Amino acid sequence: MNKLRFQTFTIAFITGLTLSSAPVQAAGDNHSRNLAASCAACHGTDGHSVAGTPVLAGMDKKLFVTQMKDFKSGARTGTVMNNHAKGYSDEEFEKMADFFAAQKR
Amino acid sequence: MSLDRRDFLKLGAAGIVVGVFPGCATSAGEIVRKNGQRVVIVGGGFGGATAAKYIRMWGEEKIEVVLVERNTQFISCPMSNTVLGGSRTINDLTYNYDTLKKKYGVKLVHGEVTAIDPQKQTVILADGYLSYDRLIVAPGVDFMFDQIEGLNARVAGESLPHAWKAGAQTVMLKKQIESMRDGGVFALSIPKAPYRCPPGPYERACQVAFYLKNNKPKSKVLILDANPDITSKKGLFTAAWKELYPGMVEYRANAAVMKVDVAGRIVKTEFEDVKADVLNIIPPMKAGMVANMAGLVGAESRWCAVDFLSYESKLQKNIHVIGDSVLAALPKSGHMATSHAKVCAAAIIELMQGRQPDANPSIANTCYSMVSNNEAMHVAHVYRFNAEKKEMIAAEGGGVSAARSEIEGTVANYWLKNVLADVLL
Ligand SMILES: Cc1cc2nc3c(=O)[nH]c(=O)nc-3n(C[C@H](O)[C@H](O)[C@H](O)COP(=O)(O)OP(=O)(O)OC[C@H]3O[C@@H](n4cnc5c(N)ncnc54)[C@H](O)[C@@H]3O)c2cc1C
Numbered sequence: 001m002n003k004l005r006f007q008t009f010t011i012a013f014i015t016g017l018t019l020s021s022a023p024v025q026a027a028g029d030n031h032s033r034n035l036a037a038s039c040a041a042c043h044g045t046d047g048h049s050v051a052g053t054p055v056l057a058g059m060d061k062k063l064f065v066t067q068m069k070d071f072k073s074g075a076r077t078g079t080v081m082n083n084h085a086k087g088y089s090d091e092e093f094e095k096m097a098d099f100f101a102a103q104k105r
Numbered sequence: 106m107s108l109d110r111r112d113f114l115k116l117g118a119a120g121i122v123v124g125v126f127p128g129c130a131t132s133a134g135e136i137v138r139k140n141g142q143r144v145v146i147v148g149g150g151f152g153g154a155t156a157a158k159y160i161r162m163w164g165e166e167k168i169e170v171v172l173v174e175r176n177t178q179f180i181s182c183p184m185s186n187t188v189l190g191g192s193r194t195i196n197d198l199t200y201n202y203d204t205l206k207k208k209y210g211v212k213l214v215h216g217e218v219t220a221i222d223p224q225k226q227t228v229i230l231a232d233g234y235l236s237y238d239r240l241i242v243a244p245g246v247d248f249m250f251d252q253i254e255g256l257n258a259r260v261a262g263e264s265l266p267h268a269w270k271a272g273a274q275t276v277m278l279k280k281q282i283e284s285m286r287d288g289g290v291f292a293l294s295i296p297k298a299p300y301r302c303p304p305g306p307y308e309r310a311c312q313v314a315f316y317l318k319n320n321k322p323k324s325k326v327l328i329l330d331a332n333p334d335i336t337s338k339k340g341l342f343t344a345a346w347k348e349l350y351p352g353m354v355e356y357r358a359n360a361a362v363m364k365v366d367v368a369g370r371i372v373k374t375e376f377e378d379v380k381a382d383v384l385n386i387i388p389p390m391k392a393g394m395v396a397n398m399a400g401l402v403g404a405e406s407r408w409c410a411v412d413f414l415s416y417e418s419k420l421q422k423n424i425h426v427i428g429d430s431v432l433a434a435l436p437k438s439g440h441m442a443t444s445h446a447k448v449c450a451a452a453i454i455e456l457m458q459g460r461q462p463d464a465n466p467s468i469a470n471t472c473y474s475m476v477s478n479n480e481a482m483h484v485a486h487v488y489r490f491n492a493e494k495k496e497m498i499a500a501e502g503g504g505v506s507a508a509r510s511e512i513e514g515t516v517a518n519y520w521l522k523n524v525l526a527d528v529l530l
Contacts, residue, residue: 030451031463035161035349037447038469038487041440041524051519051527072502078515079506080485084469086502092467103390 032095035088042080047100058105062070064097065090126164136233137212140169142457145228145237147218147395149174150185152428152442153243154205155528159450166459171212171235172205173228176272179529180387183439184475184521185271189279190312191319192478193436198271204530221399223421230522241416242401242409243428243442245270245395246301249407252389263267267387269301277436281383282313287321289382294329294362294372295336296389299408301429304337304484306330306387308474314350315477326354327381329374331361331389338474338505339434340482341367345476345509362386392430401426408432413497414462415452416445425449434499435488443528444488446469466490468497473517481517482506514528 036047039056043049047056056064070076071085088096144160146153149172157172181198188195205211220229221242227234246337248267250257261267265503266274282291291313295306310326317324320338364373370384391397391407401409402420409426410419416422416431427449428442435441445468452462469484475484486503490496506513 019322031465034451034463035467037159037451038467040527041443041469041471042520044523045527045530049519049523049530052515053397053519053523065356072478075146079510079516080483083483083485083503084471084487087467087469087500096151097526 029099035092036096037100039084046103048103055105056100057103059097059100061094061097061101064089064100065093067095068093117365123148133233136214136230136235137171139236142167142238143169143171143236144239144241144453145235146170146243147221147228148170148242148243148245148428149176149179149205149213150243150245150247150391150428151439151524151528152446153241154179154202155443156241156243156427156448156450157205157211158209159447160453161211163450164454164457166210168454169212170210171214171237172202173214173216173218173230174202175217177201177213177215180271181439181525182269182302182305183524184517185268185275186309186312187475187478188271188275189268189282189309190475190478192314192475195272195276199523200529202403202529208530212404218395219398221395221424221464223399223424224249226423237423238457239423239425240416241425241427241449241453242393242396242399242430243426243446244395245428246390246392246429246437247394248388249391250388253362253386255367256365256386256388257473260367261386261388265365265384265386268385269305269387269390276382278383278385282316283320285321285382288323288326289321290327290380291317292327292329292372292379292381292385293381294360294384294386295331296367296387297331297361298336299437300387300390302472303436303438304342304472305475307337307342308476309385310354311345311349311474311476314346314353318350324353324382327379328348328354328356329360329362329372329379330356330358330398333358337472338482341482341505341509342474342476344479344480349477349480371388391430392426396426396430399424401430403432406432413448413495414464414466415456416449417452425453433497436472436484438470438472439470440472441470443524444470464490464492467500471520473513473520475517476509477514479511479514480509481513482509483513483517 049055071081107276179200187193216230266272266277360374361371416425427445429437467489484505487500489496491498
């Protein structure tokens with residue numbers, strides 16, 4: 001169980017959300033989808049950019065993760081991406097990468 | 106106030122109700138017949154329209170979505186200051202709801218919501234009602250005209266446009282600036298935070314200065330700010346004023362406008378009377394009126410407290426609030442409203458399907474400010490849910506541009522295209 005999942009579980013337990021009618025947690029892939037949704041304002045719905053910002057839909061997973069890590073570390077400087085990439089963990093980059101790689105170009 | 110069904114029948118019978126929806130006008134009943142699980146959304150702006158699209162898209166079209174909006178067109182506030190600068194027209198910022206209807210199957214009702222009945226779970230319009238399983242309230246802001254003596258909605262609409270909702274008032278303000286004499290004063294008053302779009306008023310000062318510099322170079326832009334200091338991108342804005350518009354832009358802090366003489370175009374602050382040629386008073390703001398009617402605004406605030414996992418109101422069950430109306434330490438922006446909308450849409454789908462909302466949401470915000478016809482700068486942050494505080498907290502690493510630039514001006518236009526497509530297409 002990774003750290004993020006563990007946090008999720010504890011929060012749900014503490015707030016008693018899982019106790020009442022035993023509803024299940026949001027499906028795991030929905031969390032990746034939700035994370036990726038915060039990129040849409042600049043990269044388009046599901047990464048389908050309709051303007052000059054790069055298209056993320058269908059991007060190779062390794063290329064995606066490398067670029068995000070470079071924005072986070074500062075190895076690559078962009079106009080705005082450094083401010084966004086620094087807000088996420090490396091595990092989250094993996095999740096977003098899976099989501100975008102699965103979108104048709 | 107909430108009218109009950111009998112009141113409606115009476116109104117209908119008396120013939121007061123004007124029908125907008127053919128076939129429904131006389132019945133004063135359910136405006137759109139309910140088909141299974143339904144979400145009604147009040148307000149088709151940045152927040153509401155995004156929520157409508159995403160509930161349909163992520164919910165695999167299983168949930169019926171009825172979107173109620175008073176306007177037939179969607180006019181973007183973002184970039185509307187550039188209409189004043191002259192690099193855009195209001196038509197460039199005007200969109201419609203056709204794709205939401207056709208591609209996503211959102212049911213659109215054009216009309217004004219006059220009341221909400223949280224007990225009966227109905228939304229009330231002039232010619233009938235809509236029942237809901239869950240309701241999203243996304244009305245944006247309304248203005249507290251009564252805080253400024255002499256100002257009211259009529260005055261703003263007829264002669265002193267705030268232009269803080271893009272549309273006719275933006276065009277009126279543009280015309281007033283165009284007919285101002287060279288050497289005149291454009292005075293801009295900024296309300297105490299929180300208000301919609303923290304950097305927006307300072308961006309407006311830049312855009313008006315851009316127009317004046319090129320057309321009436323002896324004129325001045327005077328900023329009367331109710332806040333103790335510039336509330337957003339301070340260094341970047343002061344540099345822009347100094348370097349791009351030297352001697353033109355004057356800034357005064359702690360200068361809340363208390364009274365206005367409409368005919369004389371004179372405003373009174375605590376310290377002085379200021380006479381202007383064009384007067385642009387941005388009034389203090391509160392959650393959209395409809396949120397007040399539905400009992401979503403607590404006594405201690407002018408905004409709506411919500412649970413940040415679902416945006417469900419802390420005061421009314423099954424009613425969610427998103428966008429500018431939300432009480433939060435988050436900027437009130439279009440990008441932010443779309444971020445709220447997606448968390449809310451995802452949560453509603455999970456809840457309607459018997460699951461729990463994502464327990465670890467993160468959202469993003471970026472606000473670009475155009476300081477001339479082609480240069481911009483940004484402020485950007487990621488916000489993450491903090492389980493102890495139950496609030497959204499800015500992650501490390503956010504911040505502002507190192508400097509304004511043309512490349513950011515270009516990217517800001519990319520942002521506008523993509524965000525509008527994300528909301529409406
Ligand atoms: C000049 C200016 C510049 C801006 N620039 C930017 C920017 O660059 N970037 C950015 O991110 N944000 C910007 N903003 C802020 C942005 O416009 C708002 O934060 C955003 O619109 C909020 O979305 P919302 O859904 O809460 O409200 P809105 O978009 O205002 O939508 C609310 C909708 O509800 C409808 N409505 C309200 N009450 C009723 C009712 N009773 N019945 C029926 N319909 C109703 C209204 O007609 C409206 O369409 C700017 C704002 C201004 C004024």
